[in-house]
Amino acid sequence: MTQTAETTRISAPPSAASTDCISLESVSKIYGRFAALRNITTSFCTGSCTIILGENGAGKSTLLRMIAGLITPTRGRVTVFSEAPHQQRRRVAYMSHSPMLYDELTAMENLNYFSSLHRDGGCACVGNPEMALRAVGLDPKLDRPVGQYSQGMRQRTSLARVLQTDPEILLLDEPFSNLDAASARHMVELLADFRTWPVAPVNGVMGARTLLLTTHQSSLAEPLATRTLTMRNGEIVDSHSDSSTEAAG
Numbered sequence: 511m512t513q514t515a516e517t518t519r520i521s522a523p524p525s526a527a528s529t530d531c532i533s534l535e536s537v538s539k540i541y542g543r544f545a546a547l548r549n550i551t552t553s554f555c556t557g558s559c560t561i562i563l564g565e566n567g568a569g570k571s572t573l574l575r576m577i578a579g580l581i582t583p584t585r586g587r588v589t590v591f592s593e594a595p596h597q598q599r600r601r602v603a604y605m606s607h608s609p610m611l612y613d614e615l616t617a618m619e620n621l622n623y624f625s626s627l628h629r630d631g632g633c634a635c636v637g638n639p640e641m642a643l644r645a646v647g648l649d650p651k652l653d654r655p656v657g658q659y660s661q662g663m664r665q666r667t668s669l670a671r672v673l674q675t676d677p678e679i680l681l682l683d684e685p686f687s688n689l690d691a692a693s694a695r696h697m698v699e700l701l702a703d704f705r706t707w708p709v710a711p712v713n714g715v716m717g718a719r720t721l722l723l724t725t726h727q728s729s730l731a732e733p734l735a736t737r738t739l740t741m742r743n744g745e746i747v748d749s750h751s752d753s754s755t756e757a758a759g
């Protein structure tokens with residue numbers, strides 16, 4: 511696994527099936543009397559990279575968490591690889607905007623712990639925390655606890671944590687928040703690289719890595735995007751696709 515030298519627009523691998531891996535049909539999420547998501551119908555193409563934009567409270571995190579199977583719709587239906595999200599958790603990774611790491615452990619200890627919760631096989635990083643840390647540019651031998659890391663280092667440790675599960679679908683909530691310009695660019699390069707990782711065929715169909723990320727910094731993620739989706743008040747109010755890679759959603 512190497513870092514890409516540049517972050518020009520990256521298309522889905524030609525072998526990737528132009529099928530949808532995520533589908534939402536008339537999905538709403540209601541908290542009390544408040545609708546965090548309102549009647550959303552959309553789908554996400556295998557191999558695509560979608561940037562989800564929107565003001566605070568628009569429903570972006572709720573959408574990602576629902577696709578990750580962490581919350582369920584109040585109404586409507588979400589499917590991931592044609593099944594309920596919780597049935598496909600092994601193929602999906604979600605990175606929250608708050609790093610879910612143990613501050614008192616080193617990066618290596620964190621990854622070792624989380625890797626023990628996941629399967630073996632798949633990409634070279636799986637079950638290999640050292641390789642995952644090197645992939646994100648961190649020294650696996652660093653013996654300081656994560657609590658002493660800079661924000662950028664914590665973000666990269668979080669990314670290594672989810673990458674080592676070899677996800678086909680990667681859901682990232684605000685991956686650039688609190689990063690300086692250089693660290694954010696590095697994060698974009700890492701994600702561009704992730705999109706090129708091969709996926710083992712499933713039922714004879716060649717796979718591809720699918721990425722969904724929320725951000726308030728659209729210009730940073732733009733080189734990665736095959737689709738840009740804007741949310742407001744729990745609804746999708748705009749969706750632009752790169753027509754060379756996928757149909758408009």
Ligand SMILES: Nc1ncnc2c1ncn2[C@@H]1O[C@H](COP(=O)(O)OP(=O)(O)OP(=O)(O)O)[C@@H](O)[C@H]1O
Pocket residue numbers: 541544545546564565566567568569570571572573
């Ligand atoms: N568990 C919950 N209980 C009640 N309301 C919730 C819950 N989770 C989210 N909400 C509300 O749903 C709305 C959408 O929240 P969400 O976190 O999805 O927004 P967001 O677009 O990700 O915002 P931000 O950019 O600030 O992260 C917000 O008004 C939020 O307060």
